[in-house]
Amino acid sequence: MSKRSQTELAVLGVLSIEPMSGYAVRRTITESMGLFWSESFGQIYPTLARLLEDGLIAPAAHGRTSGSSYAITDVGRRQLRQLLSLPVPSTPPRNGRLLRLFFGALVGPRTCTEVVEEARASAAGALARLAQERADLGQESDPGAPYRRLVLSAGEHAARAQLAWAEESLAELRRLAEAER
Amino acid sequence: MSKRSQTELAVLGVLSIEPMSGYAVRRTITESMGLFWSESFGQIYPTLARLLEDGLIAPAAHGRTSGSSYAITDVGRRQLRQLLSLPVPSTPPRNGRLLRLFFGALVGPRTCTEVVEEARASAAGALARLAQERADLGQESDPGAPYRRLVLSAGEHAARAQLAWAEESLAELRRLAEAER
DNA sequence: TATGTCATGTAACTGGTTACATGATTGC
DNA sequence: GCAATCATGTAACCAGTTACATGACATA
Numbered sequence: 001m002s003k004r005s006q007t008e009l010a011v012l013g014v015l016s017i018e019p020m021s022g023y024a025v026r027r028t029i030t031e032s033m034g035l036f037w038s039e040s041f042g043q044i045y046p047t048l049a050r051l052l053e054d055g056l057i058a059p060a061a062h063g064r065t066s067g068s069s070y071a072i073t074d075v076g077r078r079q080l081r082q083l084l085s086l087p088v089p090s091t092p093p094r095n096g097r098l099l100r101l102f103f104g105a106l107v108g109p110r111t112c113t114e115v116v117e118e119a120r121a122s123a124a125g126a127l128a129r130l131a132q133e134r135a136d137l138g139q140e141s142d143p144g145a146p147y148r149r150l151v152l153s154a155g156e157h158a159a160r161a162q163l164a165w166a167e168e169s170l171a172e173l174r175r176l177a178e179a180e181r
Numbered sequence: 182m183s184k185r186s187q188t189e190l191a192v193l194g195v196l197s198i199e200p201m202s203g204y205a206v207r208r209t210i211t212e213s214m215g216l217f218w219s220e221s222f223g224q225i226y227p228t229l230a231r232l233l234e235d236g237l238i239a240p241a242a243h244g245r246t247s248g249s250s251y252a253i254t255d256v257g258r259r260q261l262r263q264l265l266s267l268p269v270p271s272t273p274p275r276n277g278r279l280l281r282l283f284f285g286a287l288v289g290p291r292t293c294t295e296v297v298e299e300a301r302a303s304a305a306g307a308l309a310r311l312a313q314e315r316a317d318l319g320q321e322s323d324p325g326a327p328y329r330r331l332v333l334s335a336g337e338h339a340a341r342a343q344l345a346w347a348e349e350s351l352a353e354l355r356r357l358a359e360a361e362r
Numbered sequence: 363t364a365t366g367t368c369a370t371g372t373a374a375c376t377g378g379t380t381a382c383a384t385g386a387t388t389g390c
Numbered sequence: 391g392c393a394a395t396c397a398t399g400t401a402a403c404c405a406g407t408t409a410c411a412t413g414a415c416a417t418a
Contacts, residue, residue: 150293223373
């Protein structure tokens with residue numbers, strides 16, 4: 001699966017929830033998938049044009065007078081299921097934080113503490129946001145809810161792990177700073 | 182910090198360990214940082230050329246008759262410390278697995294199971310590799326060891342979390358498949 | 363002498379962000 | 391009337407991968 005279809009997948013996916021404008025597609029992605037996905041306008045609009053050309057989406061009625069709205073077509077829905085069944089393309093790892101920490105000895109515990117501090121803050125933030133999303137999802141029983149709970153749970157596990165690691169590491173870095181003096 | 186300097190950072194970093202060829206830089210990165218970083222030759226060679234031009238690295242003696250070897254210069258070492266002190270550039274999240282799972286209801290528990298199965302396998306593999314690396318690092322006491330242990334620990338926390346999540350999720354998906362029939 | 367590894371490099375492509383320009387609509 | 395938000399689009403740029411071409415060296 002080429003990477004191009006990743007954006008296609010995301011856009012078709014949110015349009016499968018309900019018809020909306022490109023602007024709203026982006027908002028939906030950042031608001032309800034922001035912890036694990038992102039798209040910029042520079043990707044969304046060209047993608048919409050392509051999907052339209054390929055008949056995977058179609059212009060739909062819209063409340064506003066300006067701008068348009070797109071609905072997924074039957075072909076689009078088929079294509080979406082298709083894309084969802086393809087194997088997940090693997091992306092080479094690139095973790096800037098760990099890259100820095102790996103060479104941490106060159107800058108010492110102070111600088112590394114900043115990096116880990118930031119990791120802790122981001123995990124804590126994610127955890128808070130996830131708690132909110134968990135609450136919002138609540139006892140929801142539509143067919144999509146169990147799957148969204150899986151995604152939520154993945155985020156929670158990852159964030160808790162990062163938080164625990166960060167706290168352990170901060171303690172270790174304090175020891176290292178201590179030993180240095 | 183621009184993204185370009187990420188590759189620069191990685192290359193300067195491994196050359197700070199010892200002088201080596203571009204080929205060896207790549208091997209070093211995949212072998213000892215492969216779980217959190219990666220570089221392709223298409224990035225490494227142009228980067229080496231740039232670093233050389235900027236005087237951050239210099240040609241060094243080499244055992245073989247063909248090919249060359251590069252050593253980091255004092256300026257390069259200064260630049261490396263500089264880069265390490267800059268804030269970590271944030272990369273927008275793009276988790277293809279969670280993207281698929283989020284729309285999992287459209288393809289059902291079977292397909293989702295494959296995705297999670299694959300996540301479990303990758304976590305298990307990472308854990309095995311980390312155990313090996315942990316053993317290799319052992320009681321090493323050079324100045325870099327404590328930092329490499331931090332990195333290792335990050336990987337262990339993340340992999341264990343992913344494994345636990347995958348197992349919980351597989352159980353949940355079995356329930357969903359059950360309910361479907 | 364054949365195979366595998368070491369080694370260097372580049373061209374084509376892709377997926378993506380950023381910054382900018384432009385304008386309509388809504389609510390105060 | 392003004393500010394905020396909704397909305398669309400594009401050009402310039404960037405980081406990165408992939409695929410390919412090329413050849414030396416070591417060793418069985």
